[in-house]
Amino acid sequence: xxxxxxxxxLILVLTIQLLNVYGVQRFPKPEFExxxxxxxxxxxxxxxxxxxxxxxxxxxxxxxVISWLVLKKRSRIGVFCTxxxxxxxxxxxxxxxxxxxxxIQNITLAMFDENYVIPLTVxxxxxxxxxFTLFFGRTFCAGVCPxxxxxxxxxxxxxxxxxxxxAVLGLIPYLYLGLSILYAATGTDxxxxxxxxxxxxxxxxxxxxxxxxAGILLVSxxxxxxxxxxxxxxxxxxxxxxxxxxxxxxxxxxAACIKCRLCEDSCPYxxxxxxxxxxxxxxxxxxxxxxxxICLLVPFFVLLGGYSTSRLHETLAGVNGKVHLAKSxxxxxxxxxxxxxxxxxxxxxxxxxxxxxFSEASAVIRQFYIGSWILGCFIGLVFGIILxxxxxxxYQADYTPNKGTCFSCMRCVDYCPVTPEEVKS
Amino acid sequence: METPENDPKINRRKFIANGARAxxxxxxxxxxxxxxxKTIAGQTVWQLDPAKCIQCGRCATxxxxxxxxxxxxxxxxMCGYCDLCGGYFKPETKxxxxxxxxxxCPTNAIKRKFVEDPFFEYTIDExxxxxxxxxxxxxxxxxxxxxxxxxxxxxxVRCNQCSIARSCPADAFSRVPANQPYLLKExxxxxxxxxx
Numbered sequence: 001x002x003x004x005x006x007x008x009x010l011i012l013v014l015t016i017q018l019l020n021v022y023g024v025q026r027f028p029k030p031e032f033e034x035x036x037x038x039x040x041x042x043x044x045x046x047x048x049x050x051x052x053x054x055x056x057x058x059x060x061x062x063x064x065v066i067s068w069l070v071l072k073k074r075s076r077i078g079v080f081c082t083x084x085x086x087x088x089x090x091x092x093x094x095x096x097x098x099x100x101x102x103x104i105q106n107i108t109l110a111m112f113d114e115n116y117v118i119p120l121t122v123x124x125x126x127x128x129x130x131x132f133t134l135f136f137g138r139t140f141c142a143g144v145c146p147x148x149x150x151x152x153x154x155x156x157x158x159x160x161x162x163x164x165x166x167a168v169l170g171l172i173p174y175l176y177l178g179l180s181i182l183y184a185a186t187g188t189d190x191x192x193x194x195x196x197x198x199x200x201x202x203x204x205x206x207x208x209x210x211x212x213x214a215g216i217l218l219v220s221x222x223x224x225x226x227x228x229x230x231x232x233x234x235x236x237x238x239x240x241x242x243x244x245x246x247x248x249x250x251x252x253x254x255a256a257c258i259k260c261r262l263c264e265d266s267c268p269y270x271x272x273x274x275x276x277x278x279x280x281x282x283x284x285x286x287x288x289x290x291x292x293x294i295c296l297l298v299p300f301f302v303l304l305g306g307y308s309t310s311r312l313h314e315t316l317a318g319v320n321g322k323v324h325l326a327k328s329x330x331x332x333x334x335x336x337x338x339x340x341x342x343x344x345x346x347x348x349x350x351x352x353x354x355x356x357x358f359s360e361a362s363a364v365i366r367q368f369y370i371g372s373w374i375l376g377c378f379i380g381l382v383f384g385i386i387l388x389x390x391x392x393x394x395y396q397a398d399y400t401p402n403k404g405t406c407f408s409c410m411r412c413v414d415y416c417p418v419t420p421e422e423v424k425s
Numbered sequence: 426m427e428t429p430e431n432d433p434k435i436n437r438r439k440f441i442a443n444g445a446r447a448x449x450x451x452x453x454x455x456x457x458x459x460x461x462x463k464t465i466a467g468q469t470v471w472q473l474d475p476a477k478c479i480q481c482g483r484c485a486t487x488x489x490x491x492x493x494x495x496x497x498x499x500x501x502x503m504c505g506y507c508d509l510c511g512g513y514f515k516p517e518t519k520x521x522x523x524x525x526x527x528x529x530c531p532t533n534a535i536k537r538k539f540v541e542d543p544f545f546e547y548t549i550d551e552x553x554x555x556x557x558x559x560x561x562x563x564x565x566x567x568x569x570x571x572x573x574x575x576x577x578x579x580x581x582v583r584c585n586q587c588s589i590a591r592s593c594p595a596d597a598f599s600r601v602p603a604n605q606p607y608l609l610k611e612x613x614x615x616x617x618x619x620x621x
Binding site: 030 | 479504578600607
């Protein structure tokens with residue numbers, strides 16, 4: 001028996017050398033005499049289709065409810081409760097996928113890759129919050145997005161950051177959005193999902209890096225309210241832009257502002273625009289000159305950004321699998337007796353010609369070259385606009401929430417002493 | 426603020442704001458329509474193609490879940506019920522017993538059961554399986570290839586971007602329609618199609 005076994009192994013080893021084809025029926029299926037019944041291969045079903053539709057329904061209902069709570073009921077408690085419920089449903093029950101933030105990448109990939117099939121849920125998660133924002137401001141951020149909800153819970157001692165720091169840090173989401181679109185469009189990676197901080201908490205399971213990132217955000221979130229939403233979230237860039245055109249936006253006061261200054265320090269996100277007193281003609285002339293200078297500088301920023309980012313296109317493309325494979329094929333084969341990488345093993349077993357790998361890789365690098373120019377120009381433009389915005393001082397009479405950065409969390413509303421009834425009487 | 430309705434400045438502002446709002450709405454709608462052409466009514470799920478798989482072992486380590494949602498699946502219809510199973514025993518095994526030193530599986534997730542001489546049935550204990558693919562490699566090299574790695578959809582959390590997919594060296598992961606969520610190979614696939 002032992003001898004047979006050894007012999008069998010030897011024969012098999014020899015056979016493999018000849019037949020390295022996978023899934024050969026080397027041993028015919030036995031004919032059983034003992035009445036043995038072959039078990040079925042279990043194939044557990046995936047999540048029911050109906051539940052995916054339920055996600056869209058829950059999203060729409062939650063947005064409708066929170067918009068009503070923000071605009072009609074003006075209730076901080078209501079917003080808080082909705083945010084907790086959303087955190088439980090979209091966060092802990094649905095475990096964070098699919099989310100509106102990550103959907104940016106699916107939408108991008110669907111536009112650039114003709115073979116990519118995008119599920120309807122993803123489109124719904126991307127579009128529905130945008131439409132609600134266009135009508136009612138960033139109510140999605142207030143209490144439907146589980147990311148916002150979890151950070152809102154920990155913002156215990158929020159500090160003011162000041163206009164300049166806010167503006168500088170506020171540049172990061174644009175860069176993050178641009179990079180994630182670049183990487184999604186080239187089919188390289190979904191970086192928003194890869195560096196998603198809170199999904200590990202929602203699943204009670206993640207890599208150390210993920211937990212570290214989440215820990216940093218939550219601990220710093222005690223003092224800097226909603227760090228991810230304000231200084232990272234790429235979807236926030238879109239919401240910020242769209243919310244500026246919102247049809248109805250929450251107001252701090254239900255009636256006329258009495259400028260009592262009570263709400264001044266209430267916003268943890270520095271999203272309240274202070275009243276700007278009447279125009280000062282002297283200031284205006286200097287500011288105007290500065291503004292014209294910056295506007296003239298914008299094309300320079302755009303070109304500088306585009307050029308300097310395009311210098312980095314090969315580095316950026318290095319993450320791409322095709323480029324990486326081509327690079328490792330180009331390297332000398334004798335790497336000190338180290339076993340070949342899995343990528344090379346897989347490439348060899350796939351039977352693809354080497355020239356195809358190189359042509360694919362150079363096509364990807366070409367895409368990155370164009371993409372990095374666009375990315376750089378975009379960042380330069382945003383930088384110029386942000387700089388110019390610091391100089392535009394528009395006259396404004398009242399304390400109003402900044403339509404772009406306000407999350408409609410309704411904290412400030414509780415500080416306002418004006419009630420609609422008082423005004424009527 | 427007391428601004429009469431017929432104040433031309435306010436009207437102009439309103440007009441511009443409405444125009445901007447409408448153009449943003451058209452933009453969102455256009456984007457949605459553009460990608461809507463690429464959609465399908467149902468959902469898609471991640472699955473790995475065993476024909477492309479090289480059993481590198483990253484399925485076991487790169488899934489967001491611990492243990493991985495990728496498990497070894499036994500396609501019984503392809504199995505030869507060998508006594509000397511390339512998926513069960515280490516290559517240098519001399520005595521074909523269920524001793525731990527003989528087993529290829531690091532977690533003892535394959536159960537070997539005598540059926541009739543000389544045939545043995547192998548069953549995967551899925552809660553123990555970590556999806557390392559060692560047995561899959563052994564079975565593919567020495568046997569019929571009836572052991573195959575598959576994402577188990579009752580475990581998978583359906584990440585938007587599968588974290589195994591992005592580190593898979595063989596590019597074996599792809600999204601498949603949710604109504605046909607398994608990509609078991611060849612004779613296994615035929616059997617499943619016949620059942621349906």
